[in-house]
Amino acid sequence: MRCAVLDDYQGVSLAMVDWSVLSGQVEVTVHREHFATEDEVAEALRDQEIVVIMRERTPFPASLFARLPSLRLLITSGMRNASIDLTAAASAGVTVCGTGSTSEAPVELTWALILGLARHIVTENTALRANGPWQSTVGTLLAGKTLGLIGFGKIGVKVARVARAFGMDVVAWSQNLTADRTSAEDVRLAASKEELLASSDVVSVHVVLSERTRGLLDADALKAMKPSALLVNTSRAAIVDQQAMVTALREGWIAGAAADVFETEPLPADDVLRTVPNFLATPHLGYVTDANYSIYFREAVEDIQAFLAGAPIRTL
Structure with missing residues (x-):
């Protein structure tokens, strides 16, 4: 399956945790640049089955879900994300999962x-x-x-x-x-x-x-x-x-x-x-720390593993 990690501004997602546990099952692509429009997001993700997003950096409204027919799993950092239309995700057959965080x-x-x-x-x-x-x-x-x-x-x-x-x-x-x-x-x-x-x-x-x-x-x-x-x-x-x-x-x-x-x-x-x-x-740095990033990406990998095993965890 193909997985895209969005808005990794610092380019650290693959170094923070061990993604090798997904080798042979998932091919991961990291996007450091921010996609400013829905058209850019839809073009970049058109063939992706799994997408990992960082908080509310890239919104996922109903209109975007309609343009991503391949999408099956969406993972957000944290257990709440107001920029995701969860009703539209469910209608599109997309599982949405979150991760832990530290306050x-x-x-x-x-x-x-x-x-x-x-x-x-x-x-x-x-x-x-x-x-x-x-x-x-x-x-x-x-x-x-x-x-x-x-x-x-x-x-x-x-x-x-x-x-x-x-x-x-x-x-x-x-x-x-x-x-x-x-x-x-x-x-x-x-x-x-x-x-x-x-x-x-x-x-x-x-x-x-x-x-x-x-x-x-x-x-x-x-x-x-x-x-x-x-x-x-x-x-x-x-x-x-x-x-x-x-x-x-x-x-x-x-x-x-x-x-x-x-x-x-x-x-x-x-x-x-x-x-x-x-x-x-400051440029929305509130949650941008080594500890939080380690939690986010480690649990994102766990979410993917659980989804592939047919038993999704931390669903929203």
């Missing part, structure tokens, strides 16, 4: 972004390398400040624990969050989104994108934040109104923002976010 990776990147913003790391590093001014910024001390968490799942809980180690107060809010859950972590439950935004020095987003959370942080929400506050989004771009965030940064509603997620990925060359002031950006 520590996005927690660590969240803190890298918070600290990068608070201490102006990129600005100072760039100046130092360019023989520019020796110290041009004044950092923000996190100890004694308040971290507001929009969402308090397994990632939000771990982000809160790090905040406590920094000596920060932590407040959390989401639509269904209860005081029993937050008090167990020495975190205060905000009475409302507005209360959290108004009282927090750093706001970090950790809710899942859904119709309820799309545009959750709009212009009114950003205006409710302190002018000195920092906003960090490592969840999904659409949770924060992107144009409102640009305006907030340009007009000084907030002091800075950081994001690891964007509505179009890779980010277009002419996107305004590449030039907006006080914005720290």
Whole structure:
């Protein structure tokens, strides 16, 4: 059978784990480049029976399944992928499987972004390398400040624990969050989104994108934040109104923002976010670590083996 691995930007998928267990059964082709259109994806995968994708880098809507009659097995990293039309997959006779993952990776990147913003790391590093001014910024001390968490799942809980180690107060809010859950972590439950935004020095987003959370942080929400506050989004771009965030940064509603997620990925060359002031950006690196990649590709191989044996595992 023919298998395609998509969006292996770093070219590491075949080196991370042992694919030789599939020798004689599966021929693997790796695509490092991102296919920007559905036509490109359909052309590249037209004869592939197995496809391995990385998170939501390449969407699989119903229209794409209809163009891939040879496809039998689709594997995604993680056990949830909103960009796959599971109903269409089932109708097309395609088995969809996932893999495990670790929540520590996005927690660590969240803190890298918070600290990068608070201490102006990129600005100072760039100046130092360019023989520019020796110290041009004044950092923000996190100890004694308040971290507001929009969402308090397994990632939000771990982000809160790090905040406590920094000596920060932590407040959390989401639509269904209860005081029993937050008090167990020495975190205060905000009475409302507005209360959290108004009282927090750093706001970090950790809710899942859904119709309820799309545009959750709009212009009114950003205006409710302190002018000195920092906003960090490592969840999904659409949770924060992107144009409102640009305006907030340009007009000084907030002091800075950081994001690891964007509505179009890779980010277009002419996107305004590449030039907006006080914005720290990383190219969706939240889950991109040696540990996560090892899990993803090892379990992708296991998923293929199980499928070939007629007993699929980790099905979505």
